[in-house]
Amino acid sequence: xxxxxxxxxxxxxxxxxxxxxxxxxxxxxxxxxxxxxxxxxxxxxxxxxxxxxxxxxxxxxxxxxxxxxxxxxxxxxxxxxxxxxxxxxxxxxxxxxxxxxxxxxxxxxxxxxxxxxxxxxxxxxxxxxxxxxxxxxxxxxxxxxxxxxxxxxxxxxxxxxxxxxxxxxxxxxxxxxxxxxxxxxxxxxxxxxxxxxxxxxxxxxxxxxxxxxxxxxxxxxxxxxxxxxxxxxxxxxxxxxxxxxxxxxxxxxxxxxxxxxxxxxxxxxxxxxxxxxxxxxx
Amino acid sequence: xxxxxxxxxxxxxxxxxxxxxxxxxxxxxxxxxxxxxxxxxxxxxxxxxxxxxxxxxxxxxxxxxxxxxxxxxxxxxxxxxxxxxxxxxxxxxxxxxxxxxxxxxxxxxxxxxxxxxxxxxxxxxxxxxxxxxxxxxxxxxxxxxxxxxxxxxxxxxxxxxxxxxxxxxxxxxxxxxxxxxxxxxxxxxxxxxxxxxxxxxxxxxxxxxxxxxxxxxxxxxxxxxxxxxxxxxxxxxxxxxxxxxxxxxxxxxxx
Numbered sequence: 001x002x003x004x005x006x007x008x009x010x011x012x013x014x015x016x017x018x019x020x021x022x023x024x025x026x027x028x029x030x031x032x033x034x035x036x037x038x039x040x041x042x043x044x045x046x047x048x049x050x051x052x053x054x055x056x057x058x059x060x061x062x063x064x065x066x067x068x069x070x071x072x073x074x075x076x077x078x079x080x081x082x083x084x085x086x087x088x089x090x091x092x093x094x095x096x097x098x099x100x101x102x103x104x105x106x107x108x109x110x111x112x113x114x115x116x117x118x119x120x121x122x123x124x125x126x127x128x129x130x131x132x133x134x135x136x137x138x139x140x141x142x143x144x145x146x147x148x149x150x151x152x153x154x155x156x157x158x159x160x161x162x163x164x165x166x167x168x169x170x171x172x173x174x175x176x177x178x179x180x181x182x183x184x185x186x187x188x189x190x191x192x193x194x195x196x197x198x199x200x201x202x203x204x205x206x207x208x209x210x211x212x213x214x215x216x217x218x219x220x221x222x223x224x225x226x227x228x229x230x231x232x233x234x235x236x237x238x239x240x241x242x243x244x245x246x247x248x249x250x251x252x253x254x255x256x257x258x259x260x261x262x263x264x265x266x267x268x269x270x271x272x273x274x275x276x277x278x279x280x281x282x
Numbered sequence: 283x284x285x286x287x288x289x290x291x292x293x294x295x296x297x298x299x300x301x302x303x304x305x306x307x308x309x310x311x312x313x314x315x316x317x318x319x320x321x322x323x324x325x326x327x328x329x330x331x332x333x334x335x336x337x338x339x340x341x342x343x344x345x346x347x348x349x350x351x352x353x354x355x356x357x358x359x360x361x362x363x364x365x366x367x368x369x370x371x372x373x374x375x376x377x378x379x380x381x382x383x384x385x386x387x388x389x390x391x392x393x394x395x396x397x398x399x400x401x402x403x404x405x406x407x408x409x410x411x412x413x414x415x416x417x418x419x420x421x422x423x424x425x426x427x428x429x430x431x432x433x434x435x436x437x438x439x440x441x442x443x444x445x446x447x448x449x450x451x452x453x454x455x456x457x458x459x460x461x462x463x464x465x466x467x468x469x470x471x472x473x474x475x476x477x478x479x480x481x482x483x484x485x486x487x488x489x490x491x492x493x494x495x496x497x498x499x500x501x502x503x504x505x506x507x508x509x510x511x512x513x514x515x516x517x518x519x520x521x522x523x524x525x526x527x528x529x530x531x532x533x534x535x536x537x
Contacts, residue, residue: 064377093341168376172438175334175372176389177365186392187378 009188012202028260034089035257038250048238054248060224064139064232067225068218069207070171071143072150077200080151083110089184097202114152118206121149130217137219137231145217150203157202162188183230197256201273205266209259212238226250235259284311285451287479288333293347295328295337302328304507306346308498309497315471315480317494317516321536324500326483330418330451333481334368335361351449366393369383369442373454375434377441378424382409382418385437389445402446411477413470432463440468443478452475452482456489470503487532491520495503499528 046057083106091103106220135141165188173183189196211234219231222239233241235255242252288310295303303325310316318326329335335345335356348354356364366389377385386405387395389468395401405443407420411413414436426437435455442450471480471493479504485530486488490497497520498513512528523529530536 048406093339129403166376167378168372169378171336171339171372172376172378172441173371173388173392174339175336176392176441178388179360179362182392186388191379 004115020166028264031253031260032257034250034254035253035260038254039257043254047224048233050222051055052246054242054246054251056111056222058235058238058258060222061233061235061238061255063224064218065208067139067232067236068107068142068146068214069204071139071144071228073200073204075143076147076151076203077153079147080154080199080203081158081196083151084155084162085184085217086195087155088159088162088189089180093130095222097270110155113148114156118149119216120211122216123146124148125213125217132249135223136227136229137217137233139218139225140216140234142230142234145213146207146210149213150206152198153197153206157199158192159197161192161199163230164195187189189242194276198270198273201270210265211264213242215240235262284314286310287312287349287352287499288481289348289352290329290332290350291518293332293349295325295332296344296346297340298342301505301507303332303504304509305510306510308338308513309512310442310477310479310481311496313475313477314495315482315493316498317490318481318498319484319485319490319531320500320508321369321502321531322485323506324502326498326500327453328508329500330372330453330481330483333448333451335368335447336370366445367409367447368449369445369447369452370451371435371438371442371453374458375431375438377428377434377437378433379425381423382426382429382437383422386444387438388441408440408444411436411443411474412436413466413473414440423494430463432459432466435459435467435489436470439467439474443474447478449479449481452480454483454485457485464489478517487520491516499525499531501527 010154031162043057044062045059047060048054048058049056055260072259087103087107091106120253122145125141125148129135129141129144133141135144169191170183173187176182178186214234218234218237220233220237221231222233222238222241223230225232236259239255239259242248242255247254286429289308291307292305293307294301294305306329318329331337331390332345332349332520333351333356337345345357349358351364352369356368361381378388381431383405386408387401390401390404395404406419409418414433414444417433418437426434429437435458439455440452444509456467458468468489471482475495482490482494494516496514497516499511499519500508501511503509512523512525514524519528521533523532
């Protein structure tokens with residue numbers, strides 16, 4: 001009887017697992033197969049021409065995506081990693097009750113922000129960067145709003161990576177007369193580096209795949225941006241425009257296929273990084 | 283009369299309201315091995331970690347009384363400088379996930395030494411003193427994590443020696459090692475006392491009897507505070523202890 005229940009339970013779990021994998025495979029498979037049918041070398045080397053027909057390739061959107069990712073990481077990485085270091089290595093050592101309360105409030109804030117839908121950051125970015133700071137629909141507005149979106153992600157992964165560094169390293173370094181900062185810089189950060197990199201790549205993945213937040217901060221110009229204050233169109237945003245405002249559903253699919261492959265590659269790189277972590281600590 | 287390196291006078295340590303060490307007074311002779319023995323929780327590690335102020339890493343720790351290194355109050359000394367003079371080896375070998383060479387030269391580099399040939403000389407000298415040089419001289423640039431536990435612990439000793447301390451504190455340095463590696467560490471301690479003052483915490487009474495010149499026996503009182511029951515030359519403590527509780531502990535009646 002017990003064996004029967006066990007077998008039944010396993011079958012249910014197995015089917016659920018299989019179902020989940022099948023759904024995922026069919027989404028990715030559909031997009032990739034359908035999309036790749038329309039991909040030609042020119043698709044990558046020409047820019048969209050605008051208009052209802054949705055003609056042209058995706059060159060300018062690739063360039064915009066790269067600009068956007070680089071700019072966002074330039075802002076978000078130092079702030080996010082710095083905040084993570086502060087929370088784990090300094091604030092947790094604090095003795096005063098006041099500092100502890102500030103820290104736990106900050107942590108609560110970070111966790112809440114990590115779960116907020118991206119359009120909320122978009123609205124905030126629209127109100128602050130686009131309108132109040134008069135940056136307009138631009139790379140600058142989008143990168144700043146995007147930073148707000150991924151800073152919580154980077155803070156959390158940095159915290160996790162730092163907490164995973166054994167305290168014996170900290171003790172060993174301090175006992176040799178190293179200062180707290182020297183210990184962080186020379187021992188802790190190198191050990192936590194793969195974990196922190198994972199957080200940064202996760203953040204980059206968010207920027208590549210988010211749409212709504214950039215709809216209200218980056219605008220939608222299909223031209224290659226020529227300055228920080230120029231509007232643009234990331235690949236994900238381009239998919240949205242093609243699908244909603246043109247007849248070129250095939251081009252939307254093709255762009256989506258490129259996007260899916262890009263995101264898969266980024267996730268593979270995270271896997272490689274985390275495998276390096278496990279190998280190094282063994 | 284022995285030359286004294288470390289002195290505590292009416293030294294007490296508190297974790298918040300809890301008194302972990304109760305008015306401890308002892309004098310640790312220079313260039314000798316002094317062992318702290320006692321049952322778990324008697325405060326011997328806490329006392330050891332007082333000498334390089336490692337307890338300060340724990341929030342809420344407070345001390346009373348005096349601790350002197352040579353003639354100087356350690357609580358007045360700059361903590362970086364104190365830890366340069368008083369090195370430490372931990373219970374579990376804790377090499378950094380770096381190369382053997384980078385581990386040994388970590389201390390000198392932190393203290394500002396950049397000269398490559400001087401660093402190389404320090405590395406060789408420290409590893410030789412720690413009886414590890416012959417085993418690792420051909421793989422200095424390999425990861426320290428690949429060494430065996432005993433080798434890692436000797437590397438940690440070399441790392442401590444590299445900043446030329448006066449005192450080396452050892453917190454159960456062999457408890458995570460096999461008997462062969464343990465013997466090596468004990469032999470090493472014997473050769474090191476010529477140059478350094480060594481203070482060791484150990485659970486293992488045979489080890490204390492084998493390696494140490496002086497022994498302090500600590501025990502918790504009814505309030506769970508650590509008290510020093512007896513301190514003296516090791517052979518006297520082990521053959522004719524003056525306190526009944528020391529005798530009971532050494533003969534294995536408790537602990």
